[in-house]
Amino acid sequence: MRSKIKKKNEFFELSKFRRRFTLLVLLTLFCILFSRAFFLQGMQKDFLQQEGFERSNRNIELYAYRGKIYDRNNQILAASETVRSITLEPNRVDFKKGEKKKLANLLGMKLNTLNKKIKTKKNHIYLKRKVDPKIASKILALKIPGVGSEKDYRRSYPDQEISAHVVGFSGSDGNGLEGVELKKNDYLSGTQGYKKILIDARRRVVDNLSEVNVPIDGKDVHLTIDKRLQHVAFQSLKKTIHESEAISGSAILIDSKTGEILTMVNYPSFNPNHRIRKRTFVRNRVITDMFEPGSTMKPISIAAALEKKVVNVNTKIDTGNGFYKVGRTLVTDTKPHGIISVKEILQTSSNIGVTKIAEKLNKKDLWQTYTNFGIGSFTGVNFPGESKGVLRDHKKWRERDHYSASYGYAVSTTIAQLARAYTPFANKGEIKNLRLFKNDPIKIGQRVLSIETSKTILKMMESVTKEGGTAIQASIPGYKVAGKTGTARQVVPGGGYGKPGERKYNASFVGIAPASNPKFIMAILIEDPTKGSNYGGVVAGPIFKKVVSEALKIYSIPQDDIEIFNKVEVDNQEEI
Amino acid sequence: MKLNLILFLLLIVFALLKINAHHLYRVNHHSLEIEKQKTIELKDERNQLLIEESSKSGNGRISEYAKNKLKMNPPEKKQKKLIK
Numbered sequence: 181m182r183s184k185i186k187k188k189n190e191f192f193e194l195s196k197f198r199r200r201f202t203l204l205v206l207l208t209l210f211c212i213l214f215s216r217a218f219f220l221q222g223m224q225k226d227f228l229q230q231e232g233f234e235r236s237n238r239n240i241e242l243y244a245y246r247g248k249i250y251d252r253n254n255q256i257l258a259a260s261e262t263v264r265s266i267t268l269e270p271n272r273v274d275f276k277k278g279e280k281k282k283l284a285n286l287l288g289m290k291l292n293t294l295n296k297k298i299k300t301k302k303n304h305i306y307l308k309r310k311v312d313p314k315i316a317s318k319i320l321a322l323k324i325p326g327v328g329s330e331k332d333y334r335r336s337y338p339d340q341e342i343s344a345h346v347v348g349f350s351g352s353d354g355n356g357l358e359g360v361e362l363k364k365n366d367y368l369s370g371t372q373g374y375k376k377i378l379i380d381a382r383r384r385v386v387d388n389l390s391e392v393n394v395p396i397d398g399k400d401v402h403l404t405i406d407k408r409l410q411h412v413a414f415q416s417l418k419k420t421i422h423e424s425e426a427i428s429g430s431a432i433l434i435d436s437k438t439g440e441i442l443t444m445v446n447y448p449s450f451n452p453n454h455r456i457r458k459r460t461f462v463r464n465r466v467i468t469d470m471f472e473p474g475s476t477m478k479p480i481s482i483a484a485a486l487e488k489k490v491v492n493v494n495t496k497i498d499t500g501n502g503f504y505k506v507g508r509t510l511v512t513d514t515k516p517h518g519i520i521s522v523k524e525i526l527q528t529s530s531n532i533g534v535t536k537i538a539e540k541l542n543k544k545d546l547w548q549t550y551t552n553f554g555i556g557s558f559t560g561v562n563f564p565g566e567s568k569g570v571l572r573d574h575k576k577w578r579e580r581d582h583y584s585a586s587y588g589y590a591v592s593t594t595i596a597q598l599a600r601a602y603t604p605f606a607n608k609g610e611i612k613n614l615r616l617f618k619n620d621p622i623k624i625g626q627r628v629l630s631i632e633t634s635k636t637i638l639k640m641m642e643s644v645t646k647e648g649g650t651a652i653q654a655s656i657p658g659y660k661v662a663g664k665t666g667t668a669r670q671v672v673p674g675g676g677y678g679k680p681g682e683r684k685y686n687a688s689f690v691g692i693a694p695a696s697n698p699k700f701i702m703a704i705l706i707e708d709p710t711k712g713s714n715y716g717g718v719v720a721g722p723i724f725k726k727v728v729s730e731a732l733k734i735y736s737i738p739q740d741d742i743e744i745f746n747k748v749e750v751d752n753q754e755e756i
Numbered sequence: 757m758k759l760n761l762i763l764f765l766l767l768i769v770f771a772l773l774k775i776n777a778h779h780l781y782r783v784n785h786h787s788l789e790i791e792k793q794k795t796i797e798l799k800d801e802r803n804q805l806l807i808e809e810s811s812k813s814g815n816g817r818i819s820e821y822a823k824n825k826l827k828m829n830p831p832e833k834k835q836k837k838l839i840k
Contacts, residue, residue, distance in 0.1 A: 245799070248806075256810040262800040338811035385789040386782035411815035 236380075237389060242373035243333065247398035249347055249360055249368075251407040252440075252618065257347045258361065260354075261336045264316035264329040266307040270298055273326030283327070286319050287311070309352065310334045335361075339407060341449035342414045345464035346405055346616070348564075349452035358462060360401060360616075362564050370398035402618035404440035409433060412730045413443040416723045417704075421447050424709035424719050426687075430466045431704040432599045433727060436692065438622060439603065439612035441561065442700070442731065444596075467559070467566045470592035471705060474668025475529045475716070476690050477550075477588035479637050480601060481538055482526060484549035486633045490540040493523050493636055499532040509580040511535045511587075527643040529650050529665060531587045538586035546585065547574035552628035553601040553611065555593055560600075560613030560623065569593040588668055595688070599703035602690050605641065605662070606698030609634040638662050642695050644717075653721030654691050656729050658739035662698075663691030663724065665716035670708065684708040689720035693728045696740045700731050 220228060249258035266287065275283075284294045287308045297307060309332060311319075316329050335350045337343070348359020356365040373395030378387040417429045433443040448461045456462060463469070485491045502516040511531050517524070525533030538546060550556070556571030570592040572581070581590040593601070596614060603612040603625070610625030629637075641662035645655040650665045666688035669677040677683055687706040692698045704720035713719060731737075811817070822828040 243796075245803075255813075256806055259803055259807050259810075261804050261807055336807045338807055338814060342816070380782070384786045386786055388785075408815055415816070 236378055238377050238379055240375050240377055242375060242393070242395040244370035244372045244395035245397040246333070246335070246350075246354055246370065247364075247368040247400045249401045249403065251343075251403055251405045251410070252442075253406065253408075254402075255407045257339050257343050257403065257405070257407065258335060258337050260333045262313060263310045263332050263334045264313055265309040265332045266311055266316060266319055267328045267330055268297065268305050268307045269303060269326040269328075270300055270305065271303060271326070273298060273324065275324060279322055279324055282322060283307075283319060283324065286315055335452075337452045339410070340453060341451045342410055342445065343405065343407070344449050344452045345446045345462075345466070346403065346410075346444050347452065349456065359464065359564070360403065363562065364401050364617075368398040368401060371396040404435075404442065404615055404618055405444065406442045406731075406734070408734060409727060409731055410443045410445060413723070413727045414445045414447065414449070416726045417445055417447045420706060420719060420723055423711065424706060424714075425711040426709040426719075427707045428461070428465065429704070429706045430469070430595050431702065431723060431727070432466050432596050433700060433702040433731065434599050434603075434614060436603055436606035436612070436698045436701045439560070439600070439614045439625075441596075441614055441616050443727065444616075463565055464563065465595075467561060467563050467594050467596045470567050470569050470594055471686050471688075471707075472589050472591065472668045472671065473593050473598055473688065474588040474666035474686065475531075476598055476664050476666035476688050476703075477586070477591065478526060478529065478534050479605065479641055479664050480549060480553050480555075481534055481546065481586040482522060482640070483604075483629055483633055483637050484546055485522075485537045485541055486636060487549070487630060488541060488545055491522050491537055493521065493640065495522050496520070497522065497525060497533050497536050499525070499530050499536070502532070504532040504535060506535060506539075506583050507579050509583065511583065523640045523643060526640045526664070527646075527649050529644075534586045535583045538583050543574040543577050543582050546582065547571070547577070549628075550585070550591065553604065554597055555591055555601060559594075559596050561596060561616050562620070563616060566596075567594050569597050588666060595703045595705045598688070598690055599701050602692060602701050602703070604629045605634050605638045606692050606701055607634070638692065638695055638698070641692065645691070645721075649717075650715065651689060651691070651717030651721045651724075653717055654689060654724045656693060656725055656732065659693055659732060659737075660695035660740045661691055661693045661724075661728075662695040663689060663721075665689050665721070667714060667716045685714045687714055687716040687719040689716045689724055691721075691724045691728065693732065694737060694740050699735065699737055700728050702728055 246260045248256055251257055280294065281291060284291045287294070289308070294307070297305060307327070311329075319327065320329055333354065335354070337347060337349070339347070344359075346359055348356060348361040350356045350361045354369070356362040356368065361368070373393045375392040376389040377385045378389050380386050413431050413433060417431055420426070421429045428446065428448060430446045431443065432441060434441050444464065444466050446461070446465045450456060450461055486493075491497075496519050498519045499513060499517045502513040504511045513530050513532050517528050517530050517533070520528065520530065520533060522533075522537065524530075525537070550571055556569050558566055558568055572590075577585070577590070584590045600611065600614055604610060607625055608631045609627050609629035611628045612625045613623050615622070641664055642660055643649050644663050644665065645651050645661045651663050654663050655661055666686070668686045668688070670684040670686055672678040672684075685708060687709050688704060690701065690703045692701050702724050704723050706719045709719045
């Protein structure tokens with residue numbers, strides 16, 4: 181029997197079983213694929229989309245630069261600088277021998293502290309924020325897995341403690357906490373931007389996924405401060421405080437014509453570049469701290485009397501033997517002056533003389549003059565923490581307040597208020613508000629004194645810095661200087677001025693230069709000078725001389741009279 | 757039939773061109789991002805230099821250098837000569 185030879189198509193034809201089996205396998209595979217696709221796209225859709233999104237999408241914050249703070253000559257007083265924050269991923273970290281110690285040393289932290297940080301359960305922590313870029317690069321050079329760095333910004337103050345009280349400082353979040361940084365925080369801050377980006381597998385930014393929200397940088401602030409004079413004032417103040425072993429000191433120099441503040445310094449100070457631990461000397465005492473101004477109020481009291489025409493410059497007043505009893509209050513002078521003119525009362529700073537002048541004025545007139553001169557009101561400087569001073573209503577004055585106010589007790593002012601109170605003498609009777617910000621509009625001065633009286637007082641105050649006056653130390657060779665000293669007792673806690681021998685004094689001086697055409701007014705306060713003299717002229721006068729001499733040089737103010745220069749300064753000099 | 761084939765080929769070509777354009781866009785975007793980053797870094801560097809300039813030109817530092825390194829001192833009264 182001949183076997184049947186299969187044809188080609190018959191040869192490849194599967195048996196019924198095989199066909200069905202193959203179909204079943206294919207169907208099963210298809211079902212598996214379909215169910216997997218259903219599982220992934222239907223049931224795990226959100227999770228997977230989220231995972232994919234997180235891997236390829238990033239939200240990036242765009243840094244808005246905080247504005248810089250400049251002085252009047254565009255010198256930087258505060259700006260933001262780049263620093264690094266050292267990060268750690270505790271899950272990934274792997275230290276080789278000795279690396280942990282090196283890292284701790286570079287971070288400036290103890291090994292135990294570093295160990296504690298490493299043991300945290302978080303995925304990402306900051307080991308140290310705002311690290312110097314040079315130190316950060318040393319840390320990164322160790323190439324420790326899991327240790328990285330992020331860019332950050334830190335506020336830098338190149339003027340350090342010199343302008344610290346004016347500029348202030350900002351916190352770690354970049355927001356201002358003191359001074360101009362606080363006052364102009366909104367202006368300086370700007371608005372952060374952000375953008376959503378797409379990154380590829382190699383972490384390259386390949387697309388923007390939404391509209392970019394562009395950051396708006398903070399605006400710069402320009403101050404009226406002159407950094408050069410600020411330095412001179414600070415150094416002079418520091419030297420005086422150390423030499424006189426005083427507690428503290430403050431000084432302000434203003435442009436008498438515009439009210440612009442050129443220097444505003446305090447000592448002791450602080451370095452805003454470092455973390456502020458003690459806040460004792462952080463406040464700007466020029467505008468926050470009040471004190472009884474003492475004799476520096478006398479020109480204002482005499483101005484009130486001249487305006488009311490109760491006295492004139494040559495009116496003779498008997499100051500007796502240096503003791504004068506008004507009610508139950510004993511008014512004293514440092515030495516008996518006898519019968520002296522109003523001009524000499526100011527020159528010798530006679531308390532009795534001014535008291536007798538104040539007797540001729542009623543309380544309201546005296547109070548009104550002080551109010552017009554800005555005692556008890558803000559200076560217009562618009563600075564955080566400014567104090568208004570204390571000037572009680574004349575109706576609430578006790579009898580002795582009437583007299584003691586005339587020589588600067590029973591009223592309290594800040595040193596900035598005192599500087600402003602002298603602007604009418606330098607501006608033909610017009611008081612000028614103080615300005616610290618260049619962009620603030622210049623306000624027109626308000627007339628509080630007649631031109632004649634202001635000129636008379638200025639002339640009288642010139643005698644204070646001349647032979648026989650109380651502030652010869654404040655005289656500047658070549659220039660006419662007007663001024664007034666103040667040596668006032670400090671109020672002790674609980675009231676009163678303490679027992680004789682235990683009393684503390686505030687030495688002050690307010691000066692105007694050149695008196696012929698006033699340009700600068702400087703007010704200085706030294707709190708409790710204990711070594712040497714405690715008189716305002718002796719302690720604060722030299723600071724005025726040093727700073728204002730420099731200011732006159734820098735601003736090229738012509739000398740009044742070369743003869744004065746020859747006479748005073750060139751005594752021992754050889755002529756060629 | 758021929759037209760369909762041509763259209764199909766065109767479709768393929770344009771699809772490839774689109775992919776290429778998209779790729780080029782991403783490459784250029786990446787370059788742009790790098791440039792932007794450089795701008796920020798330069799801005800930071802400029803700020804840093806301004807701060808450095810401000811602190812190094814400070815009057816305190818200059819007077820310290822003048823006194824300590826250059827041994828400069830203000831003349832005393834006897835050393836001053838007035839030219840008339």
